[in-house]
Amino acid sequence: MLTGATLFGYRNKYSTQDFFKKRVFRAIVPFIIWSIILLFHSWLVGKFTYKNINEVLSAIITTRIYHGDIYWFFIPLISLYCFIPVLSLLKDNRNILWYMAIFLFVTHSCLPLLFLSLGIKYNNSLSFPVAGYVLFLILGYLFSTIELSRKQRIIIYLLGLISAFIRYAGTYYYSLEQGKIDKFLFGYIQFHSVLLALAVFVLVKEIGKNVESVKITNFLAVLSSCSLGIYLIHKLAMSYELYFLQITADNVYWRFAGAFLTYFLCLSVVLVIKRVPYLRVVFP
Numbered sequence: 001m002l003t004g005a006t007l008f009g010y011r012n013k014y015s016t017q018d019f020f021k022k023r024v025f026r027a028i029v030p031f032i033i034w035s036i037i038l039l040f041h042s043w044l045v046g047k048f049t050y051k052n053i054n055e056v057l058s059a060i061i062t063t064r065i066y067h068g069d070i071y072w073f074f075i076p077l078i079s080l081y082c083f084i085p086v087l088s089l090l091k092d093n094r095n096i097l098w099y100m101a102i103f104l105f106v107t108h109s110c111l112p113l114l115f116l117s118l119g120i121k122y123n124n125s126l127s128f129p130v131a132g133y134v135l136f137l138i139l140g141y142l143f144s145t146i147e148l149s150r151k152q153r154i155i156i157y158l159l160g161l162i163s164a165f166i167r168y169a170g171t172y173y174y175s176l177e178q179g180k181i182d183k184f185l186f187g188y189i190q191f192h193s194v195l196l197a198l199a200v201f202v203l204v205k206e207i208g209k210n211v212e213s214v215k216i217t218n219f220l221a222v223l224s225s226c227s228l229g230i231y232l233i234h235k236l237a238m239s240y241e242l243y244f245l246q247i248t249a250d251n252v253y254w255r256f257a258g259a260f261l262t263y264f265l266c267l268s269v270v271l272v273i274k275r276v277p278y279l280r281v282v283f284p
Contacts, residue, residue: 160199
């Protein structure tokens with residue numbers, strides 16, 4: 001959603017050529033660099049199972065590298081970047097964008113889950129003929145450019161809370177039934193995921209409007225500049241944290257405090273490396 005909010009209007013700031021140059025250095029370069037770093041790491045720890053260059057390249061493009069499975073989002077992100085120049089031409093045609101958003105939500109987020117719940121096979125050819133992740137781009141742009149009333153915001157927040165309840169209560173219920181973790185409600189495009197993401201987006205936007213302190217704004221800008229770097233290394237960092245703490249990922253204390261420990265550890269690493277010439281290229 002943030003991508004849609006910030007990049008839909010790129011034509012007002014720079015050319016499409018510059019747009020792609022920025023995206024290459026922002027996404028493709030760190031993806032390749034960190035995939036190579038993790039390949040080297042997998043070799044160091046005895047997890048390098050690839051027999052030839054084709055298997056290595058396949059592992060990179062399918063993000064099946066040891067600790068690199070979290071890079072899956074780069075692939076649809078790169079695809080979405082390629083689609084943004086088309087969507088940007090529709091920036092001022094909000095009716096078309098709302099039309100796309102509604103039909104994407106219905107055919108990608110609601111109907112497949114409804115059919116599956118009823119035990120009926122869903123024909124994906126019925127879905128709106130673009131990738132479901134486009135929905136987040138469009139919603140991000142639309143909701144970043146409209147002012148919602150207090151009543152509308154409350155409705156969105158309530159839908160977000162209900163969606164969170166559906167996901168976690170539903171997962172708990174189905175997991176008890178199956179005797180193992182059930183991932184029926186784990187889909188990123190499912191309606192509850194979309195509504196929860198929208199609620200968080202609207203909440204953060206509203207909070208941001210009320211931040212007037214320059215110091216707080218600058219502090220948040222620094223944290224924001226480190227977010228991609230933190231994501232790139234967080235799983236690798238977690239593996240070493242668990243190793244040195246001699247605990248497993250299902251440890252109760254880790255489940256509550258581990259996220260904060262990992263965040264601040266990764267933030268420190270990213271901040272330090274960003275100050276080192278040449279090395280900072282790995283954290284754009």
